[in-house]
Amino acid sequence: MDQISVAQANAALDIVHEIATLLDTGLDKEEVAILIALVENGVxxxxxxxxxxxxxxxxxxxxxxxxxxxxx
Incomplete structure (x- = not known):
């Protein structure tokens, strides 16, 4: 991944984590990242x-x- 893609991925993760926080899921940023990766891999x-x-x-x-x- 180039720097722009990494920055975009981090920005997207920040947004998804903020949504998870607003929804009071109790998930931290690392857990959100793991769940996203699992879904991206077909789960x-x-x-x-x-x-x-x-x-x-x-x-x-x-x-x-x-x-x-x-x-x-």
Whole structure:
């Protein structure tokens, strides 16, 4: 990639990350970049969204199991 393409890609990532922040997705810039790369490589966006939601549910369940005081 030339410098202009890199700058355009970074600008696009900044915009998408800002949208993700406004939508309160909880995704950081690196996570947004990973998700974009997966979609660009053919991963179904709807399936990817379901995987992210499931991973969050699993993480919350594990956290609750480790710290029972958070489940009150």
């Amino acid at each position: 179904n966006p709807e399936a990817l969204a379901e995987v992210v939601k499931e991973l969050r549910r699993e993480a919350a369940a594990l956290k609750a199991a480790e710290d029972p005081s958070t489940s009150l």
